[in-house]
Amino acid sequence: xxxxxxxxxxxxxxxxxxxxxxxxxxxxxxxxxxxxxxxxxxxxxxxxxxxxxxxxxxxxxxxxxxxxxxxxxxxxxxxxxxxxxxxxxxxxxxxxxxxxxxxxxxxxxxxxxxxxxxxxxxxxxxxxxxxxxxxxxxxxxxxxxxxxxxxxxxxxxxxxxxxxxxxxxxxxxxxxxxxxxxxxxxxxxxxxxxxxxxxxxxxxxxxxxxxxxxxxxxxxxxxxxxxxxxxxxxxxxxxxxxxxxxxxxxxxxxxxxxxxxxxxxxxxxxxxxxxxxxxxxxxxxxxxxxxxxxxxxxxxxxxxxxxxxxxxxxxxxxxxxxxxxxxx
Amino acid sequence: xxxxxxxxxxxxxxxxxxxxxxxxxxxxxxxxxxxxxxxxxxxxxxxxxxxxxxxxxxxxxxxxxxxxxxxxxxxxxxxxxxxxxxxxxxxxxxxxxxxxxxxxxxxxxxxxxxxxxxxxxxxxxxxxxxxxxxxxxxxxxxxxxxxxxxxxxxxxxxxxxxxxxxxxxxxxxxxxxxxxxxxxxxxxxxx
Numbered sequence: 001x002x003x004x005x006x007x008x009x010x011x012x013x014x015x016x017x018x019x020x021x022x023x024x025x026x027x028x029x030x031x032x033x034x035x036x037x038x039x040x041x042x043x044x045x046x047x048x049x050x051x052x053x054x055x056x057x058x059x060x061x062x063x064x065x066x067x068x069x070x071x072x073x074x075x076x077x078x079x080x081x082x083x084x085x086x087x088x089x090x091x092x093x094x095x096x097x098x099x100x101x102x103x104x105x106x107x108x109x110x111x112x113x114x115x116x117x118x119x120x121x122x123x124x125x126x127x128x129x130x131x132x133x134x135x136x137x138x139x140x141x142x143x144x145x146x147x148x149x150x151x152x153x154x155x156x157x158x159x160x161x162x163x164x165x166x167x168x169x170x171x172x173x174x175x176x177x178x179x180x181x182x183x184x185x186x187x188x189x190x191x192x193x194x195x196x197x198x199x200x201x202x203x204x205x206x207x208x209x210x211x212x213x214x215x216x217x218x219x220x221x222x223x224x225x226x227x228x229x230x231x232x233x234x235x236x237x238x239x240x241x242x243x244x245x246x247x248x249x250x251x252x253x254x255x256x257x258x259x260x261x262x263x264x265x266x267x268x269x270x271x272x273x274x275x276x277x278x279x280x281x282x283x284x285x286x287x288x289x290x291x292x293x294x295x296x297x298x299x300x301x302x303x304x305x306x307x308x309x310x311x312x313x314x315x316x317x318x319x320x321x322x323x324x325x326x327x328x
Numbered sequence: 329x330x331x332x333x334x335x336x337x338x339x340x341x342x343x344x345x346x347x348x349x350x351x352x353x354x355x356x357x358x359x360x361x362x363x364x365x366x367x368x369x370x371x372x373x374x375x376x377x378x379x380x381x382x383x384x385x386x387x388x389x390x391x392x393x394x395x396x397x398x399x400x401x402x403x404x405x406x407x408x409x410x411x412x413x414x415x416x417x418x419x420x421x422x423x424x425x426x427x428x429x430x431x432x433x434x435x436x437x438x439x440x441x442x443x444x445x446x447x448x449x450x451x452x453x454x455x456x457x458x459x460x461x462x463x464x465x466x467x468x469x470x471x472x473x474x475x476x477x478x479x480x481x482x483x484x485x486x487x488x489x490x491x492x493x494x495x496x497x498x499x500x501x502x503x504x505x506x507x508x509x510x511x512x513x514x515x516x517x518x519x
Binding site for chain 1: 419
């Protein structure tokens with residue numbers, strides 16, 4: 001008797017979601033699949049010909065209702081290196097300034113047969129709204145103070161690259177936790193992968209009951225530094241809300257800025273991370289931002305591979321059916 | 329390349345055992361050296377997953393015969409497949425690891441089974457994006473026929489005539505804890 005075998009061999013997890021709206025509803029396995037795929041895409045940007053044909057004939061739209069340089073260019077290069085065609089729409093130059101609704105804008109884009117919408121908006125939930133009305137894939141590139149999944153994924157990727165793991169690491173997120181979509185996506189991603197997360201900032205910038213997300217809270221910077229493997233600094237967005245919530249940038253720097261002396265109290269293999277753009281001399285001194293512990297530019301490099309991975313994965317997901325079911 | 333979802337296969341015949349696989353690789357190593365007149369300027373590119381294992385073994389055989397190390401790279405052709413829009417969720421992409429410059433090299437692509445030729449077509453396109461080799465040849469452990477593209481192997485471990493319903497399973501110690509090549513056929517649903 002011959003033995004019966006099942007072919008093909010055991011299938012690894014496949015990506016089936018049409019959209020990437022946030023990390024909150026992703027499983028640890030799905031996050032690991034994105035990180036693993038990003039690892040495979042890294043080498044493409046080191047080739048003499050930095051392009052693979054996998055998204056040939058697909059159209060990606062960068063639909064940015066809020067200005068962005070780094071994220072938009074990162075998505076644009078990621079799409080181009082996968083051979084997709086990409087269109088950039090900045091709201092200032094679109095019909096939205098003539099009163100068209102977001103959903104109408106999307107319907108018009110879809111009437112021109114686009115495949116992936118990369119959406120940034122100042123209001124939380126807009127990418128989710130668009131995803132419900134669109135048959136094309138939607139990638140959240142930042143919605144209000146809610147989520148910025150690709151930023152958190154590239155942060156996770158960078159931590160894993162530098163520390164070979166995420167689980168069990170002590171990671172302190174420092175700055176304006178209340179208004180940061182980067183912080184929120186990172187908290188979900190890091191805790192799902194088993195890291196110990198501490199958030200730190202002035203009481204006016206740390207939302208009450210944030211402990212419910214599974215993080216520790218401290219208002220003292222020295223406590224956040226002590227024992228941390230990674231310090232993730234957030235930008236003080238002085239052009240926005242914070243103007244009223246911190247007395248002055250000078251005072252913020254004195255209490256929460258990382259300078260050489262504070263860095264000296266950290267673990268000898270600390271990683272300094274920042275989503276950019278850095279306010280030099282506020283949350284980070286130049287010496288630290290440019291120093292040997294900083295991986296800020298690695299984050300930018302890795303962002304490209306992570307966004308290539310996300311574009312690749314969502315482009316292969318089933319399109320029409322289960323649009324509702326995949327809303328998260 | 330055929331992916332009939334969740335069909336159950338049973339073993340029909342074992343066509344190579346561990347000795348046969350080893351002898352085939354030793355012979356191919358000799359053929360490569362004879363054809364290339366020595367190991368200089370030969371580099372092997374193994375195709376994930378089992379082709380990469382076979383390429384490592386071939387390199388070892390060549391080095392043992394001619395006391396000359398041979399470069400080995402690993403190629404993942406997922407991003408160059410022509411059936412991505414037809415097979416459901418996108419397959420997992422694994423890394424391409426070719427740490428040497430392929431330009432002006434005499435490359436030998438190594439795979440376990442040559443079937444339709446579509447994987448090799450994808451590999452040729454992928455290599456074209458990495459540089460301009462002087463030549464590319466193809467070594468396979470098994471050629472099972474049924475080509476859909478004008479592609480042939482330069483070095484063949486064993487020709488195994490098959491019909492389209494059958495499947496060739498190459499099992500290698502490194503991955504499968506077995507060392508054999510078997511033909512399997514689908515178990516009829518009614519049975």
